[in-house]
Amino acid sequence: MTRRGFTLIELMVATSLTMLVTLGSFTVFVMVNKMTYAGNRQVNYTDMARTAQNKIIKYIEGSRACGLLSSTSLMLTRPTSAGLVQASISFVDADNNLATVSNNFIIYTPNRSATNITEILCSYVSFPITGTNSSGGTAYGTNMFQMLNVSPATVGVSFHLGDATNTPNTGFLKTGYQGIEVGFSATPRNLQSWYNL
Numbered sequence: 609m610t611r612r613g614f615t616l617i618e619l620m621v622a623t624s625l626t627m628l629v630t631l632g633s634f635t636v637f638v639m640v641n642k643m644t645y646a647g648n649r650q651v652n653y654t655d656m657a658r659t660a661q662n663k664i665i666k667y668i669e670g671s672r673a674c675g676l677l678s679s680t681s682l683m684l685t686r687p688t689s690a691g692l693v694q695a696s697i698s699f700v701d702a703d704n705n706l707a708t709v710s711n712n713f714i715i716y717t718p719n720r721s722a723t724n725i726t727e728i729l730c731s732y733v734s735f736p737i738t739g740t741n742s743s744g745g746t747a748y749g750t751n752m753f754q755m756l757n758v759s760p761a762t763v764g765v766s767f768h769l770g771d772a773t774n775t776p777n778t779g780f781l782k783t784g785y786q787g788i789e790v791g792f793s794a795t796p797r798n799l800q801s802w803y804n805l
Contacts, residue, residue, distance in 0.1 A: 653732065653770040653787045660714060660730035661792055664697060664765060667716055668794035671695065674755070674763050682753040682763060684796075686718075694720045699733060699752055699767070706748075709734050709771055714752075736766040737789060756793060766791040 614622070668674060671684035672692065680699035685692055695718050702711040709732045716727045735748040749766070756762045770787010 649771070650787070656730050656732065657769045657788045657790045660769065661765075661790055663716070663729050664714075665792065665794045667695070667697060668763055669797045671796045674761055674796055676753060676755055679751040679753060682765075683720075688719075693718070696720055697729070697753070706734055714767065730769060732769055732771065732787065734768045736791070737768050760795055762793050762795040764791075764793045 667684060667686075668682075671686040673685040675683045675685075677683050677696065677698075682697045684695040684697065686695050695716070697714065697716050700713045700715055702713070706712065711731070712733045713731050714729045714733050716729055718725060718727070735750060735752065738747045738749045741747040748768075752765065752767045754764045756764045767790050768787060769790055
């Protein structure tokens with residue numbers, strides 16, 4: 609009785625097929641991992657945007673009046689037990705580099721005359737995206753806050769929350785993420801109480 613094993617050619621073919629299947633499985637695993645990560649980031653950005661929007665609306669509606677300090681800073685006149693105080697909602701770029709969005713914030717200062725009292729409403733903030741520029745890059749708007757031409761004074765708020773430097777066609781498997789564009793308006797509700805201090 610003779611025993612017969614695999615030939616060298618058969619072993620090489622089998623090894624090659626095993627390597628191809630392993631490589632294919634690894635590629636699928638990496639792709640699913642990147643897509644899951646990108647999806648989770650998008651969900652996080654959406655949650656951050658919803659939370660920031662709710663807080664900004666609450667602070668605007670709870671004030672007596674609103675006015676612009678600049679296109680990135682909104683002044684709120686709000687009532688307190690001691691009378692009216694000036695509060696603000698502002699965009700802060702901690703390192704003066706708009707490309708690094710992880711340290712770009714929108715903050716709320718409940719009393720501008722007091723120091724070191726702020727609340728971070730959201731991070732990963734950049735100017736609203738308006739499209740693409742002539743070189744194919746991202747084009748940004750300049751106004752995060754603006755007064756709308758309605759009465760009583762209504763504030764328009766718009767910004768981009770997310771990583772604006774990643775685009776859907778970047779990366780090894782082209783699963784980049786963008787974030788979310790936030791745009792809404794809000795009106796102070798306490799205007800009728802202006803003279804009732």
